[in-house]
Amino acid sequence: MKFTERLKAGVLLDNPVFMQTIGLCPALATTTSLSNAIGMGAAATVVLICSNVVISLLRKFIPDKIRIAAFISIIATFVTLIQMLLNAYIPSLAAxxxxxxxxxxxxxxxxxxxxxxxxxxxxxxxALDGVCMGLGFTFALVLMGFFRELLGAGTIAAGIIGDKGIQIPGLVDYPATMMILPAGGFLVMGFILAAIQKIMSGKEGK
Known part of the structure; x- marks a missing residue:
């Protein structure tokens, strides 16, 4: 499969969050703002790429009986490194x-x-699989984070473009605070999934 086809599958056709509905816990919990969504997506993507590479390199040496434990140990090593780097250089995001x-x-x-x-x-x-699936995961988080921050705080990219980001008149004065609460995550996810199903059903009808 070509890189462009793999990328299209990872981001759109086989998106881990919207199409496979896995990884929903961070998707719902960390998308209260666009900055959090980008941070979590980037961290997960780096871990995904690095762990895929190491596991592929060691695939012939890892005994089948302990493969899951070995995979988790490898993944945990990269997660710890990412956490230490964020704590050192971007403590606000880590917090x-x-x-x-x-x-x-x-x-x-x-x-x-x-x-x-x-x-x-x-x-x-x-490695390419890690890149494509990581970008798909990040895309899902960014899309949710954008709408939740926009509706729940009336801003876009707060913490990225200055402390207050881009303030949207009207929304910033009367934000739907529920959208940055846990219930808002489920609502945004539901609306996005409904929109995807509508688009897909329309294409199938044609």
Whole structure:
């Protein structure tokens, strides 16, 4: 499969959050703002790429009986490194992501790609798989984070473009605060999934 086709599958056709509905815990919990969504997506993508590469390199040396434990140990090593780097250089982001940063270790997407792909393929295809699935995960988080921040705080990219970001007149004065609460995550996810199903059903009808 060509890189463009793999990228299209990872971001759109086989998106881990919207199409496979896995990795929903961080998708719902860390998308209260666009900055958090980008941070979590980037961290998960780096871990996914690095763990895929290492697991692919060691795939012939890891005994089948302990492969899951070995995969988790490899993933945990990269998660710890990412957490230490964020604590050192971007402590505000590390604090915002909180417990969900170390929970990347048991993220279904990362462990699933290690088991389903990296453990069965060579290094370069495994790295590309990590890039594409990571971008798909990040795309899903960014889309949710954009709408939740826009509706729940009336801003766009707060913390990225200055402390207050781009303030939207009207929305910033009367924000729908519920959208940045847990219930808002479920609502935004539901609306996005409904829109995707509507688009897909329309294409099937044609």
């Amino acid at each position: 915002s992501l909180g417990l969900f940063l170390p929970l990347i270790v048991v993220n279904c997407i990362i462990l699933g790609r290690a088991e389903a792909y990296a453990s069965k393929n060579k290094v370069l295809p495994s």
